[in-house]
Amino acid sequence: MKRKYLILAAALFSFLLISGCGKSRHQKVFNTSPVSIKQYDTPPGADPTVSADAGGKGFKGEGWETAGSYNPAGNPKAVKGGSFVMSVKDYPPTLRIMGKDNGTEFTSVTKDLLYETLLGQDPVTGEYIPKLATHWKIADDKLSFSFRINPDARWADGKPVTSEDVIETWKLITNPEILDPYSSMMMGTYEQPVAESKYIVSVKSKELNWRQFYYFALGLKILPAHYIAGISGKDFLEKYQFKYIPGSGPYLIKDEDVVKDQSITARRRSDYWAEKEKFNAGCNNFDLIKFVFTKDDNLEYEKFRKGEIDMLPVYRSSVWQEKFDYEEIKKGLTLKRQVYNLFPSGIQGICLNTRIKPFDDIKVRKAFSYAFDRNKFNEKLFFNSYAMLSSYFQGSEYENKSNPVTGFNLDSAKNLLAEAGWTEKNSDGYLVKDGKVFEVELPYFQKTMERYLTIYQEDLKKIGVKLSLRETDAATSYKMGNERNFTMIIVNWVGLDVPNPESFAGSKIADEPNTTNWSGIKDRRIDELCDKYNVSFDKTERVNLIREIDGILANFYGYILMWYAPYQRIVFQNKFGYPEGLIGRTTFVESIPVLWFNDPEKAYEYDEALKDNTKTMAPGEIENKFWINPAKK
Numbered sequence: 001m002k003r004k005y006l007i008l009a010a011a012l013f014s015f016l017l018i019s020g021c022g023k024s025r026h027q028k029v030f031n032t033s034p035v036s037i038k039q040y041d042t043p044p045g046a047d048p049t050v051s052a053d054a055g056g057k058g059f060k061g062e063g064w065e066t067a068g069s070y071n072p073a074g075n076p077k078a079v080k081g082g083s084f085v086m087s088v089k090d091y092p093p094t095l096r097i098m099g100k101d102n103g104t105e106f107t108s109v110t111k112d113l114l115y116e117t118l119l120g121q122d123p124v125t126g127e128y129i130p131k132l133a134t135h136w137k138i139a140d141d142k143l144s145f146s147f148r149i150n151p152d153a154r155w156a157d158g159k160p161v162t163s164e165d166v167i168e169t170w171k172l173i174t175n176p177e178i179l180d181p182y183s184s185m186m187m188g189t190y191e192q193p194v195a196e197s198k199y200i201v202s203v204k205s206k207e208l209n210w211r212q213f214y215y216f217a218l219g220l221k222i223l224p225a226h227y228i229a230g231i232s233g234k235d236f237l238e239k240y241q242f243k244y245i246p247g248s249g250p251y252l253i254k255d256e257d258v259v260k261d262q263s264i265t266a267r268r269r270s271d272y273w274a275e276k277e278k279f280n281a282g283c284n285n286f287d288l289i290k291f292v293f294t295k296d297d298n299l300e301y302e303k304f305r306k307g308e309i310d311m312l313p314v315y316r317s318s319v320w321q322e323k324f325d326y327e328e329i330k331k332g333l334t335l336k337r338q339v340y341n342l343f344p345s346g347i348q349g350i351c352l353n354t355r356i357k358p359f360d361d362i363k364v365r366k367a368f369s370y371a372f373d374r375n376k377f378n379e380k381l382f383f384n385s386y387a388m389l390s391s392y393f394q395g396s397e398y399e400n401k402s403n404p405v406t407g408f409n410l411d412s413a414k415n416l417l418a419e420a421g422w423t424e425k426n427s428d429g430y431l432v433k434d435g436k437v438f439e440v441e442l443p444y445f446q447k448t449m450e451r452y453l454t455i456y457q458e459d460l461k462k463i464g465v466k467l468s469l470r471e472t473d474a475a476t477s478y479k480m481g482n483e484r485n486f487t488m489i490i491v492n493w494v495g496l497d498v499p500n501p502e503s504f505a506g507s508k509i510a511d512e513p514n515t516t517n518w519s520g521i522k523d524r525r526i527d528e529l530c531d532k533y534n535v536s537f538d539k540t541e542r543v544n545l546i547r548e549i550d551g552i553l554a555n556f557y558g559y560i561l562m563w564y565a566p567y568q569r570i571v572f573q574n575k576f577g578y579p580e581g582l583i584g585r586t587t588f589v590e591s592i593p594v595l596w597f598n599d600p601e602k603a604y605e606y607d608e609a610l611k612d613n614t615k616t617m618a619p620g621e622i623e624n625k626f627w628i629n630p631a632k633k
Helices: 104-115 163-173 181-187 212-219 234-238 297-305 316-325 361-368 374-381 410-419 447-462 474-482 522-534 539-556 588-596 598-611
Strands: 013-020 023-030 083-088 117-119 128-130 133-138 143-151 198-202 263-268 286-292 309-314 333-338 347-352 431-432 441-444 466-471 488-493 557-559 570-573
Touching: 083 104, 083 309, 083 588, 104 263, 104 286, 133 212, 143 163, 143 316, 143 474, 163 198, 181 212, 198 212, 198 234, 263 374, 263 447, 297 309, 297 316, 309 588, 347 447, 361 410, 374 447, 441 447, 441 474, 441 488, 441 570, 447 466, 474 488, 522 539, 570 588
Parallel strands: 083 286, 441 466
Antiparallel strands: 013 023, 117 128, 133 143, 143 198, 263 286, 309 570, 333 570, 347 488, 347 557
């Protein structure tokens, strides 16, 4: 498809060609600009009434930890300005980053744009670095933590960030009325934080756990106290269902930039407090980041080819192989990249609700696994692009290499169902017990899943099981899982940098709605191992504990495990600059709006190539192994 003379909807700028000194150079002129909603004109720096010892001006940090030398995440050559458009499949059920239904793909991308944590991490080493807090302290008992908030930190409305904001955020997230049980439980393992001063806040853990400092420092997005103090959980859920609270981060989203079911636009702040901080170097460059919601894969594809979308993640191997091989890709105007990094694989599979029949019987669960011919799907449908999952911590040092690998075997499946009491069939060939046909429903949220689910349906029919497939959307599917309102359901859990098996396999949350133990596993040994894991400060011991948990989970058959890719695939218009690794060390597309920028030279070349069919651009290497190649580090 030709795009001659096409003006990209995803890039709102023009070009200015300046000639001089016998040479020509390209200067990008953007017709976008950062914005401000500042209401309070707070002077820069620390409150003069706060002493140096209390974290004010002159604070020396003696006895505290900090990091002055660390790796920047962004490209030092990044240019500010212009826009970036990315597609998201489903409009989120809420815009809140806390409370019921907040765990969506969209939230994972936007929460880092608008809100900040007390600390960050070195993008290469993973060591702690400053963010909202300049310094931190861990007591000898490893139970008490203190943070010194940067006196320069400001909310988007201009008010200073203080200890009170941390306290009120903790109070909100631990409020059971916001219907976020796991977050509430996790943050409930701390006593209420204490304001030692305007800028120094301390918190004490109720339990000894090596992750407690990590979770509080990096897991709690801080919200402004002057918005949330005193609000009831019910009012919070209702008031901010589709309305943003201004944050301290580099972007803001105005009410008028939320077009329900269509698009949401984040705008770069002109008065972002950390604009010149080292952790922000080369990051947060676009003036506008627009998220368009396109459920239909074909429509999304056409919009991308027309230039209305700047970047697409490609999850399907057939799409990668067959649909992204057109003229603009061959000419280098559109780029394909297969990026290898340390992104946790997570869990992709079919979750079985073991609380109810028929999956309360392990024989039935194993039978359904034997009937799922994932190797054939990979070979016939996915170009052998994937590796098979056999672990809940696949590809990491925590993976148990001794886990069982269940292959396709319909005879074994039949025998297991017979052992479970399913021996009689009706005239249609379906198994019957106690007068009821063996029938289960499987909802799925992507049309493309039908390719292998209909084959699975036929294979189950061969062993006497009637599988009813029902198309839904991701939001509905997520809601069904959170409410335990399913028999079997497709999931794709993102992996965690720091494993936390309690979050999806702990007995305490098995029957709690809005938590991720969807399969309903309750295993005393897993709970014992989780308790040991939590208090072990020895990395080798923790690895061994997780491996044992992994083995128990694999033998429980709470999921029919599918496949995974040891890389991330993206396609994008060739007009952007980015760091050498393209995406973060352990992240995926959520890091792209933060790390990329409009490259003036590339954009000029790209525009000229669109106008002149004879011009091409350098395509570069498709595979990017920056994060796994030691020589590159």
